[in-house]
Each structure stands twice: as C-alpha cells, then as structure tokens.
Amino acid sequence: MNPHISKQNNSSNVKLILTIFVPLACGYFLSFFYRSINAMIAPSLVNAFGLSPSELGLMTAVYFLGFGLFQLPLGILLDRFGPAKVQSSLLAVAAIGAALFSVSERFDLLIAGRGLIGIGVAGALMSSFTAFALWFPRNILPLANGCFMGIGGVGALAATKPVEWMLTITDWRGLFLLLSITTATVALFIRASLPDTRSTSTPINLRAQILDLKEIYSNKFFWRIAPLTVSTVATGFAIQGLWAAAWLRDVANLKPEGVANHLLFMAFGIIFGPIATGIIAEAARRRNISLLGLYGTIATVFIVLQVLIIFAWTQISFFLWTGFGFFINAMSLSYAILTQAFPKNLAGRLNTNLNMMMISAAFVAQYLVGWIIEFWPFSLAEGYHPQAYRFGFGLLLSIQFFSLVWFALQPIIFFKKNLEKEH
Numbered sequence: 001m002n003p004h005i006s007k008q009n010n011s012s013n014v015k016l017i018l019t020i021f022v023p024l025a026c027g028y029f030l031s032f033f034y035r036s037i038n039a040m041i042a043p044s045l046v047n048a049f050g051l052s053p054s055e056l057g058l059m060t061a062v063y064f065l066g067f068g069l070f071q072l073p074l075g076i077l078l079d080r081f082g083p084a085k086v087q088s089s090l091l092a093v094a095a096i097g098a099a100l101f102s103v104s105e106r107f108d109l110l111i112a113g114r115g116l117i118g119i120g121v122a123g124a125l126m127s128s129f130t131a132f133a134l135w136f137p138r139n140i141l142p143l144a145n146g147c148f149m150g151i152g153g154v155g156a157l158a159a160t161k162p163v164e165w166m167l168t169i170t171d172w173r174g175l176f177l178l179l180s181i182t183t184a185t186v187a188l189f190i191r192a193s194l195p196d197t198r199s200t201s202t203p204i205n206l207r208a209q210i211l212d213l214k215e216i217y218s219n220k221f222f223w224r225i226a227p228l229t230v231s232t233v234a235t236g237f238a239i240q241g242l243w244a245a246a247w248l249r250d251v252a253n254l255k256p257e258g259v260a261n262h263l264l265f266m267a268f269g270i271i272f273g274p275i276a277t278g279i280i281a282e283a284a285r286r287r288n289i290s291l292l293g294l295y296g297t298i299a300t301v302f303i304v305l306q307v308l309i310i311f312a313w314t315q316i317s318f319f320l321w322t323g324f325g326f327f328i329n330a331m332s333l334s335y336a337i338l339t340q341a342f343p344k345n346l347a348g349r350l351n352t353n354l355n356m357m358m359i360s361a362a363f364v365a366q367y368l369v370g371w372i373i374e375f376w377p378f379s380l381a382e383g384y385h386p387q388a389y390r391f392g393f394g395l396l397l398s399i400q401f402f403s404l405v406w407f408a409l410q411p412i413i414f415f416k417k418n419l420e421k422e423h
Contacts, residue, residue: 020135021144023190024083024128025151027091030183031121032155034094035063035237039245039263040163041172043256048172049107053246053384057370060242061363062111066118068359071352074123078130084194087127091187094120095180102176120183126352134197153271153329156240160263164256212349221341224410226354227403228299229334234361235306235396236328240266241362243369243392244321250383252314262321269325277330295333299404302327306397310390365396 038045038060045051051059077086097116104110132144166175216222239247244266248259277298284294305323313320335351342350369392376388 016136019193020131021148023186023193024087024124024131025148026186027087027121027190028124028128028148028151029155029158030091030094030179030186031124032152033159034098034117034121034179035241036156036159036263036267037163037175039240039242040159040260041167041175042242042245043249044167044172045110049110051107053370053373053388054367055107055370057242057367057373059107059110059114061238061366062115063118063241064237064359064363064366066115067122068356068363070119070122071126071356071359074126075349075352078123078127082197083123083127083131083134084191084196087123087131087194088187088191090120090123090127091183091190092120095184095187096120098176098180098183102173102180131194135195149274149329149332150271153267153273156270156325157264157267160267161260164260212346213353216342216346216350216353219342220410222338222350224407225295225334225338226357228400228407229331229354230357230361231396231400231403232299232302232331233328233358234365235400236302236324236331237358237362238365238369238396239393240270240325240328242366243389244324246373246383247309247389247393248317248321251312251386251389252317253382262318265318265322266325269322269327270329273326273329274332276326277333281333281336291333291337295331295337296404296407298327298330298333299400299407302331303397303400303404306393306400310393310397312386312390368395369393 038056042056042060045059046056049055074086094117097113097118097120099113100116101110101113104113128148129145132148136144163175170178245259245263248254248262252258252262254262281291281294284291302324305320305327308316309320309324335354338350338354372392372395373384373388375391376385378384
C-alpha cells in the first residue's frame with residue numbers, strides 16, 4: 001500500500017474517533033452511570049425521603065420506563081433529524097432531569113426527574129450505531145461497535161467506588177447537579193462535533209412497519225429466544241442497578257466500602273462479559289458449534305449463580321456478583337442469533353423491539369422486588385430480612401427457569417406437533 005494513502009486513512013480514522021466516537025461514547029457512558037448510580041445513593045435517598053422498598057424500586061425503575069417507551073419514536077426521529085440533533089436534544093432532556101432530581105423535595109418530583117433521565121439517555125446506543133453506520137468505514141464497524149459497548153461497562157464501574165469517594169465531598173444533590181452540568185456539556189459537545197446528516201435509509205411507512213412487526217412476532221424462533229433473553233437481562237438490569245447493593249448491605253452485612261468494592265467488580269464483569277462472549281462465539285462458529293447451545297449454557301450458568309445468591313453463599317460473594325455482571329451482557333449473544341434468523345431489512349426493528357421488551361421488563365422487575373421486600377419488617381441495625389430478598393429474587397429466578405425450560409423443550413414440542421399433522 002502507498003504510505004501516503006495509509007497515512008491519509010489513519011488521519012481520517014483519528015478524525016472519526018475524535019469527532020464522532022468520543023462524543024457519542026461520553027453519552028453512552030452517562031447512560032450506564034445514571035442507570036447504576038442509585039445503587040450507591042439509595043441509603044441517602046431512603047433517609048432523606050423515608051422511602052419504602054417499593055417506592056425506592058419504583059423511583060429507580062422509572063428510568064427503564066422512560067427509556068423503554070422512547071424506543072418507539074426513536075427510529076423515526078433518527079431517520080428524520082439524524083443522530084446529531086436527536087442525541088444532543090435527548091441529552092439536554094437528561095440534564096434537565098438530573099437538575100430536577102437534585103433539587104427535588106418530594107417523591108413525585110424524584111420520579112419525574114428520574115423519568116426524564118431515562119428518556120434523555122434512551123437514544124445513547126441507537127443514535128451511536130446509526131452515526132457509525134453513516135460515517136465509519138464498514139471494515140471497522142465491528143471493532144467500533146465492540147469498543148463502544150465496553151464504554152457502558154466503564155460507566156457502570158464509575159458509579160461504584162468513584163461515587164463513594166464523591167459522596168465524601170458532596171451529597172447526592174450536589175452529585176446530581178454536577179451530573180446535570182456534565183450531561184449538558186456532553187450534549188453541546190455532540191451537537192458541535194457530529195456532522196448534521198440524516199440517515200440515508202428510506203423512511204418506512206406505518207403500514208410497512210406493522211407488517212414487519214407481524215413477521216417478527218409471528219415467528220416461532222423469536223418466541224423461543226425472546227422469553228429467556230427478556231427475563232434474564234431484565235433481572236440483571238433490575239438487580240445490578242439497585243438491589244445488588246441492598247443485598248450486600250442487608251444479607252452479606254457489608255459496610256459501604258465493601259458494597260462499593262463488590263459493585264466495582266460486578267462492573268468489571270459487565271465490561272468483559274460481552275468481549276469474552278464474542279471471542280468464544282467466534283471460536284464456536286469456526287468449529288461449527290451451535291450458538292444456540294452456547295446461549296443456553298450461558299443462561300444456565302447465570303441462573304445457577306442466582307440460586308447461590310438467593311441461598312446467601314456470602315463466603316464467595318465476590319465471585320458470585322462478578323459472575324453476575326459478566327453474564328448479564330453475555331446474554332447479548334441472542335442479538336446475533338436472532339438477526340441471523342431474519343432478513344437483513346428487519347434487523348433494526350427486531351433489535352429495537354427486543355430491546356424495548358427487555359427494558360420494560362426491567363422496570364417491572366425492579367419495582368416488583370421492592371414491593372415484595374416491603375412485606376418483611378425493617379430494622380435500622382440489620383435492614384431487611386434475608387428472606388425478603390430470597391422471595392424477591394426467587395420470583396424473578398422462577399420466571400427465568402421456566403423460560404429456560406421453554407427454550408430447551410420448544411423444538412421437541414413443535415416436532416411432536418408436526419408429527420401429529422403428518423399423521
């Protein structure tokens with residue numbers, strides 16, 4: 001290759017990284033940080049507002065509600081206005097939400113602020129993938145997407161020990177005010193850096209979208225994968241974002257520093273889980289090993305880890321919670337499996353709808369655990385009884401278990417039905 005051309009290509013890639021990847025990565029970092037931060041500030045919120053577990057769960061879960069509901073108009077907005085305008089505008093909404101959260105004196109205002117934050121970061125992933133598809137060379141897209149996904153884990157990591165340190169300097173209100181300013185700055189950074197370009201894809205009319213959704217939701221293979229993916233990922237998001245820290249305080253009897261250390265290692269698991277899964281999946285593909293088998297194995301291990309957590313194996317809690325974080329994002333293997341089973345033109349809507357199902361389920365799961373925990377008495381010295389977490393986590397586990405059984409048995413069920421039809 002001509003050295004001059006190679007130098008030009010390298011210079012172009014550096015420019016793309018600085019003007020597109022870095023600004024959008026800052027937004028994605030914030031989305032994970034916001035999702036995870038309540039796990040660290042929950043005791044302060046409970047003390048300030050006298051929140052019950054169900055109120056704490058609802059307030060934290062509203063993030064998922066706002067995030068999930070906004071997936072519906074997001075694709076249309078990206079097609080019409082482009083990722084620069086959409087993502088910068090949404091982050092401005094998140095900045096307003098963080099500011100409202102920081103000054104809230106009532107529970108309903110906390111919910112409103114948290115909901116605005118969820119809406120504001122709802123486009124962090126899809127806006128970025130749209131931008132990468134528009135401006136990045138196709139040959140570096142897999143690397144760009146993989147590195148970008150890792151940034152989310154860094155955001156979750158930053159919401160652990162660094163937040164504990166920040167809370168020694170300021171309180172949760174000061175922290176959210178700082179977050180509001182930071183988010184507004186990132187919004188301006190994105191608006192100033194990204195080219196103002198719309199998607200080159202042709203907008204799809206409403207009738208075509210409905211027909212596409214019908215094709216997705218009537219597909220038997222989709223309904224083999226979706227229940228297990230939705231139940232496991234929703235459980236992971238709900239527990240990692242709030243209830244893991246509460247379990248570590250009330251069941252493992254850890255001090256704030258110990259809780260932060262566990263959450264830190266769980267965040268490391270979130271970072272490296274998808275990377276390791278991608279490497280293993282590629283090795284499996286080369287050896288003609290079924291990705292479905294790998295997916296089922298990952299789900300099984302994730303469920304086993306939860307069984308050990310439910311029965312309070314606190315002696316190995318570091319291992320359990322690091323593994324928990326590792327296998328949350330490892331379940332993203334389902335995206336690759338499903339997109340291979342559908343036409344390419346459905347890939348975007350397929351992933352968006354699966355994502356909406358997972359986020360909506362995470363909202364329900366996070367609130368539901370708090371509602372169940374509230375049935376047990378609270379002690380200032382010891383928190384909530386371990387039995388409360390056993391029942392709350394156990395309900396989510398039972399849904400995952402039946403989803404795993406459905407995943408494993410569905411081929412046998414449909415094989416028998418086909419035999420009956422033939423005879």
